[in-house]
Each structure stands twice: as C-alpha cells, then as structure tokens.
Amino acid sequence: MDIYTGMESRITRGEIQEKLHYQPETEVIFVIKGHIEATVSDKVYILNKNDVIVFNSGLLHGMNVDRDAIICVVCYSYNMLSDIVHKDDCLFYCNSVADDIHSYRNLREIFREIVYQHVVLPHKTQCLLHGLLYKLLDCLVENFLLEESWDSTKANDADARMRQIFKYIEQNFRYNASLSGLAESMYMSASTLSRFFKKQTGVYFAEYINQMRLKYAFRELLYTDNNITRIASDSGFSNLSVFNRTFREHYGMSPTDCRKIKKTDIQKKEKEEQQLLKELREIGGIYPEKQIPSGITVEADVTAGEIYDKKWNKTINVGSMNTLMLANIQYHLVYIVENLGFKYARLWNVFSKKMMITDGIHIGNYNYDKVDMVLDFMVSHKIIPFLDMGARPDTAVRTENIVLYFEDENVQFKSREAWEETVSAFIHHIVQRYGEPETSKWIFELGYDIVHDIRCYEDEDYNYINAFQHLYKTVKEAAPAAQVGGPMGIAGLKSGSVAEFLRQCKDIQCVPDFVSFILFPYRNVEKNGEVKYLRSTEPKMEKETLEEINALLLREDIESKIYISEWNSSISSRNYLNDSCFRAAYIVRTLTQLWDCVDMICVWMASDWVSNYFDTNGIANGGNGLLTKDTICKPAYHALSFMNSLGKYFISKGNNYIITSTDKKSYYILCFNY
Structure with missing residues (x-):
C-alpha cells in the first residue's frame, strides 16, 4: 500500500491461499487469466476471466488462486476511502458472479486500462496510474456503494464491530492506539474486547498493532531513504530500541540488514514481474477498447461551402384525413411541426366513408363538416x-407479405361524373373558405395505388390520365399557383407506365408540377400480375433508383420536380427496427445520398397512433411513427433533428459523415454508422 496515496495496484500470479481473515483495506480483484475461489463470510464464488469482486474492509473473506491464474489487485486504505467518500463505513456490493443487476462493463474497461498501463505503457511517473485508480474508485462509488441502511439488515454484529475496530486502528496505529480507549468508545470492557478481537483475527490487539506498525516500517525501509530513527518514530514505536527488538523478533534480522537484503530481493522480484508482464502481452485480451486504433481521417476545404436545400423537413406523412380528427394525432402533428420544422402535412383518402362528404352516387349537397374541422385545424x-x-x-402490414388488417374505407364513386363533380365542388369549397392566396400554397396529388388497383371511380373505360386531367385543370382554374402532381408510382416498378403517363400529360397540356413516387428499400417483383416485395441488399439502391427517375424525366423532356411522397426504411408497421437507432442511421445515410437528386422527401410518418390496433399495447410496437403513442421521440426523430441542426453551407459528405458550416464559420459535423 502506498503510504502517501492510500492506494495500490499490482498484478500477481498464483498460487495464493488466503484463509478467512479480516483486513482494514478494501480490496478489488480482477481476474486476468484462469480462475480463483473467493469466500465472503460463508459463501464461496468461483471467478473466471474478466470477473470482478470487492473484499470490503472489516468483512470476513478469503481467497484461493490457482497456480496459473493471473489477477490484478487494487487496494484502498480505510482512511483514504473515508476521506474521499466522506463516510466512516464504505461498503460495496461488487461481485460479477452473483450480481445480475449492475453492469460491469465500465469496471472491466477501467481494469483493462490499469493492466494496460502496467504491461504496455509504463510511464515515468505514477500520475496516470493513480488517475486510473481514482477512476476505478469513482466507478465503484457511483454504481456499487451500499446504502447506510445495509448495515442493520445484512451485516452481522461481528462484522460491524470489526469495521469499527479497523477504523480506529487505521486512524491511530502510528500514534497512541490503546485497547482501553477503543473499548470505552465501543461500550465494552477491555477484556471482553480483547477476547473478541483474538477470536476474530487469531492475534491479540497489541500484537496486531505491532504488525501494522511493522508493515508500515517495512515499506519505509524499502521505498524511502529515511534513517532508522525517523522510521521508528513515524511507525508509532516509542523509541528506537523497542523498534529494533520488535523488528528482529518478527523478521529475524535488524532493520538495517533488512534494508540491504530486501532491496536485492526487490530487484529479483522486478525481474519476475517483467517476465509476467511479457506473458500478459502475449496472451492478449488486456487492451482497453478505446486504445484499439480505429476511425477515418477526412480532409475538407472549408472555404468551398455552398448553400443547399434541406429536402427532408418539408413534408411529414400523417395518414387518412379522418385520422387527423383524433386529438392525439393533432397533438403529435403540432409537436413535430414545431420541433422539426415541417411545412406540409400529407393526408389521403379525402373522400373516405368516415369523412361523409358524399355517398358516391348522388351529385350535390356535399357535407364538408368533418373536412372543415381537419383543414381549419391545419x-x-x-x-x-x-x-x-x-x-x-x-x-397495416407486419412483414412484406403479411397483412394485419385491411379496410377499403373509400366511397365507391359509381360514375366518372359523380367523382368529377365531387372533386370540383371540393376544390371550389376550400378556395372559397380559405381564399386563393392560402390554397395556392397547397399541394394536390392524385396517387394511384398500383398494388391494389384502386380506382377513383367505376368505369369500364377507366383511365388514370382522365382523372388526373380533371384534378389538374380544376385546381389550376381555382388556385393557379397551387402544385398538382402524381402518379405516386412505385419507384423501380413499371417505369414504362410512368413514362406513358408523362407523355399523355404533355399531349393534353397537363404537365404535372411534380412527379411523385414512393421509395422503400425493396425490390419490387411482379409475378402473375401480383407485386411482391423483397428486401434489397444493394447499399445504394435508393440513390440508383432516383438516378433512373431523373434519367426518365430527362428522356421525356419533362422539367417537373421529383417528390418522394412516402419514404422509410421499412414498409412494416410492426418492425422493431422502426423504433431503433438502425432507422436513425438509415435516415441520415440515405438523406446524405439523395438530397442532390430529389426536390422533396416526405418522411413516413408522424405518429404510431395511425397504425394503432389491438396488438399495439406496448410502449413501442415497431410502428412507422417518429413518435410513439406516448409521445416518446424515437431515434428517427432525433436523426431528423440532427439533420436540421446542420449549418447553412454544405462542405463535404462521405459514407459516415456530413460537414457543414454557418455564416459565422461555425462547423457542424454529423457522423453516423450504418
């Protein structure tokens, strides 16, 4: 034990056999190799590689170490612990074999750092090593220190008394330690205390005091150049003759001879330690994780920044229009808009049965009560x-081909005329209610669900382009600045149908303001008229798909914008990856790839309430929302928040990073691991 710091660390190899005993120090054992048998009170534990155990001061314990085992031992003196923790009794419950509550990862990592310093990186001073011993103690205090109430419930009277005795000895052995003074403080007679101490330790009190003084003096002889007289005085002996006599009785030689002989032994021991350290270097497994070289180096020209458009914080998908009548979804939408800065909220199924606008048969007398409630709120x-x-x-789907529930909630328009009249009346209603300046900001899309082949109305000669033409002309007549687009094609599927749609739009002079697609990391396989989804393993699948779409518009000489109406890492609304950091990393990685080849990316979607069903009774259920039903922000939410925090000027990006800056030359670097 270092007499000045009250700490010590050492690496030793068995064979060690310690009988049950008490000691004033707190001892922490870390098994580097092999296994040991540790006894605490009446319980025996077998510790293997990387196990940790604490032997508390004043508690009965013992240890048997196998011949080939290697352990790291750290000791803290009683006085040192009391001064640091400001408690007289510092007891730790630290036993990686028996404890299944605490995490021992940090403790093991600190021990590896300590061993690493012993073995690989010995420094000129002990500063770094002492720092690690304090770090280890801090970890013990913060995570494993027992409450004061433990003493009265779990400790026996003998242990409690022995801790009190050791406290007294540690504080007084170098001075005037007396059995009578200790007995008085413990409300015992000196004879009773003497018998108790002899029973617990095997030696009488005065003999134990002499052992403590001799141990202190022995270290002083070996590791200092102080003269014998001073050592005798500092150790607590009344005079030099008493010290010489006691020392000779215990060690069989004088203090002067001991200093000469033992220093030679120390040199021999140091050679043995060097051999042990060499062995440790060879067996490996001692290196702290953070010492393993890793990472990448990036060089970027910070003077070459350019302004870029954040394509990801414009539109958030919400759900069917009727869902926004729910207070929970309204609250979630406002929360997300206020905190993530979304400008648009995307809704569908305006003409659903639940909105009760029309029955799809009769023309006129439309009921806009529920529509007005939703749009007024927005x-x-x-x-x-x-x-x-x-x-x-x-x-809602569980996997690519397993559907949880399916409901066709839309009004079945019985004729083209009924649908067109309903659309015209709806557009004129919202323009009249909210005014042309307001509705000119709105975006209108006519999506075609190619998977389920759901059409806007019943007609033997139904053609999507006719429905789009009517919506386009109706909106442009009422609010010319409003955006109209479609067809919400599945990226990568039937590109020929999208090309045909664009050609027809040119022919009828209804070129969309934007061409919309949905984009998920799946390969869409069409077989016997049925579309199947297979997860794509291509790392740049989304990027390559957008490049194909851009090439398509270029071939067709179309200057429309490209909107990704729906985008996520999974189509499933019961995929726990939706609740994980995986999705967050996917979002950042994909946005990094896509932001220069698309005009808008609509995140899928706002709230887990949209896919609420009888099976969603947990805190998180794998839903697509950025928020759980209880308004817990998922990692995906924070990923978008990080992206929003990037600077105004784009400097550089790579597979794992984005570098941006602000007008004031502050740099924002976002790193991700996907």
Whole structure:
C-alpha cells in the first residue's frame, strides 16, 4: 500500500491461499487469466476471466488462486476511502458472479486500462496510474456503494464491530492506539474486547498493532531513504530500541540488514514481474477498447461551402384525413411541426366513408363538416395541406407479405361524373373558405395505388390520365399557383407506365408540377400480375433508383420536380427496427445520398397512433411513427433533428459523415454508422 496515496495496484500470479481473515483495506480483484475461489463470510464464488469482486474492509473473506491464474489487485486504505467518500463505513456490493443487476462493463474497461498501463505503457511517473485508480474508485462509488441502511439488515454484529475496530486502528496505529480507549468508545470492557478481537483475527490487539506498525516500517525501509530513527518514530514505536527488538523478533534480522537484503530481493522480484508482464502481452485480451486504433481521417476545404436545400423537413406523412380528427394525432402533428420544422402535412383518402362528404352516387349537397374541422385545424396552426386525392385502403402490414388488417374505407364513386363533380365542388369549397392566396400554397396529388388497383371511380373505360386531367385543370382554374402532381408510382416498378403517363400529360397540356413516387428499400417483383416485395441488399439502391427517375424525366423532356411522397426504411408497421437507432442511421445515410437528386422527401410518418390496433399495447410496437403513442421521440426523430441542426453551407459528405458550416464559420459535423 502506498503510504502517501492510500492506494495500490499490482498484478500477481498464483498460487495464493488466503484463509478467512479480516483486513482494514478494501480490496478489488480482477481476474486476468484462469480462475480463483473467493469466500465472503460463508459463501464461496468461483471467478473466471474478466470477473470482478470487492473484499470490503472489516468483512470476513478469503481467497484461493490457482497456480496459473493471473489477477490484478487494487487496494484502498480505510482512511483514504473515508476521506474521499466522506463516510466512516464504505461498503460495496461488487461481485460479477452473483450480481445480475449492475453492469460491469465500465469496471472491466477501467481494469483493462490499469493492466494496460502496467504491461504496455509504463510511464515515468505514477500520475496516470493513480488517475486510473481514482477512476476505478469513482466507478465503484457511483454504481456499487451500499446504502447506510445495509448495515442493520445484512451485516452481522461481528462484522460491524470489526469495521469499527479497523477504523480506529487505521486512524491511530502510528500514534497512541490503546485497547482501553477503543473499548470505552465501543461500550465494552477491555477484556471482553480483547477476547473478541483474538477470536476474530487469531492475534491479540497489541500484537496486531505491532504488525501494522511493522508493515508500515517495512515499506519505509524499502521505498524511502529515511534513517532508522525517523522510521521508528513515524511507525508509532516509542523509541528506537523497542523498534529494533520488535523488528528482529518478527523478521529475524535488524532493520538495517533488512534494508540491504530486501532491496536485492526487490530487484529479483522486478525481474519476475517483467517476465509476467511479457506473458500478459502475449496472451492478449488486456487492451482497453478505446486504445484499439480505429476511425477515418477526412480532409475538407472549408472555404468551398455552398448553400443547399434541406429536402427532408418539408413534408411529414400523417395518414387518412379522418385520422387527423383524433386529438392525439393533432397533438403529435403540432409537436413535430414545431420541433422539426415541417411545412406540409400529407393526408389521403379525402373522400373516405368516415369523412361523409358524399355517398358516391348522388351529385350535390356535399357535407364538408368533418373536412372543415381537419383543414381549419391545419390552417390555424399554419400547417399547409398536402392532399392526395386518390384512393387507398386503410391497412397495416407486419412483414412484406403479411397483412394485419385491411379496410377499403373509400366511397365507391359509381360514375366518372359523380367523382368529377365531387372533386370540383371540393376544390371550389376550400378556395372559397380559405381564399386563393392560402390554397395556392397547397399541394394536390392524385396517387394511384398500383398494388391494389384502386380506382377513383367505376368505369369500364377507366383511365388514370382522365382523372388526373380533371384534378389538374380544376385546381389550376381555382388556385393557379397551387402544385398538382402524381402518379405516386412505385419507384423501380413499371417505369414504362410512368413514362406513358408523362407523355399523355404533355399531349393534353397537363404537365404535372411534380412527379411523385414512393421509395422503400425493396425490390419490387411482379409475378402473375401480383407485386411482391423483397428486401434489397444493394447499399445504394435508393440513390440508383432516383438516378433512373431523373434519367426518365430527362428522356421525356419533362422539367417537373421529383417528390418522394412516402419514404422509410421499412414498409412494416410492426418492425422493431422502426423504433431503433438502425432507422436513425438509415435516415441520415440515405438523406446524405439523395438530397442532390430529389426536390422533396416526405418522411413516413408522424405518429404510431395511425397504425394503432389491438396488438399495439406496448410502449413501442415497431410502428412507422417518429413518435410513439406516448409521445416518446424515437431515434428517427432525433436523426431528423440532427439533420436540421446542420449549418447553412454544405462542405463535404462521405459514407459516415456530413460537414457543414454557418455564416459565422461555425462547423457542424454529423457522423453516423450504418
């Protein structure tokens, strides 16, 4: 034990056999190799490689170390612990074999650093090693220190008394330690205390005091150049003759001879330690994780920044229009818009049965009560509607081909005339209610669900282009600045049908303001008229798909914008990766790839409430939302928040990083691991 710091660390090899005993120090054992048998009170534990155990001061314990085992031992003196923790009794429950509550990862890592310093990086001073011993103690205090109430519930009277005795000895052995003074403080007679101490330790109190003084003096002889007289005085002996006599009785030689002989032994021991350290270097497994070289070096020209457009914080998908009548989804939408800065909220199934606008048969006398409730809410909160005027089912899927529930909630328009009149009346209603300046900000889309082949109306000669032409002309007549687009094609599937749609739009002079697609990391396989989804393993699948779309528009001489209406890492609404950091990393990685080849990316989606069902009774259920039902922000939410925090000027990006800057030359670097 270092008499000045009250700490010590050493690496030793068995064979060690310690009988049950008490000691004033707190001892921490870390098994580097092999296994040891540790006894605490009446319980025996077998510790293997990387196990940790604490032998508390004043508690009965013993240890048997195998011949080939190697352990790291760290000791803290009683006085040192009391001064640091400001408690008289510092007891730790630290036993990696028996404890299944605490995590021992940090403790093991600190021990590896300590061993690493012993073995690989010995420094000129002990400063770094002492720092690691303090770090280890801090970890013990913060995570394994027992409450004061433990003493009265779990410790026996003998252990409690022995800790009190050791406290007294540690504080007084170098001075005037007396059995009578200790007995008085413990409300015992000196004879009773003497018998108790002899029973617990095997030696009488005065003999133990002499052992402590001799141990202190022995270290002084070996590791200092102090003269014998001073050592005798500092150790607590009354005079030099008493010290010489006691020392000779115990060690069989004088203090002067001991200093000469033992220093030679120390040199021999140091050679043995060097051999042990060499062995440790060879067996490996001692290196702390953070010492392993890793990482990448990036050089970027910080003077070459350019302004870029954040394509990801414009539109958030919300759900069917009727879902926004729910207070929970309204609250979640406002929360996300206020905190993540989304400008648009995308809704679909405007003409669903639940909105009760029409029955799809009769023309006129439309009921806009529920529509007005939803749109009034959005406009009042300065959230701009992005309305998909097409039809789709209300559904949730567990896997690519397993559907949880499916409901066709849309009104079945019995004729083209009924649908067109309903659309015209709806557009004129919202322009009249909210005004042309407001509705000119809105986005209208006519999505076509190619998977389920859901059409806007019943007609033997149905053609999607006719429905799109009507929506386009109706919106442009009422609010010319409003955006109209489609067809919400599945990226990578039937590109020929999208090309045909664009050619037809040119022919009828209804070129969309934007061409919309949905994008998920799946390969879409069409077999016997049925579309199947297979997870793509291509790392740049999304990037390559967008490049194909850009090439398509270039071939067709179309200057429309490209909107990804729906985008996520999974189509499933019961995929726990949606709740994980995997999705967050996917979002950042994919946005890094896509932001220069698309005009808008609509995140899928706002809230887990949209896919609520009887099986969603947990805190997180694998839903697509950025928020759980309880408004817990998922990692995906934080990924978008990090992206929003990037600077105004783009400097550089790579497979794992984005570098940006601000006007004030502050640099924002976002790193990710996907």
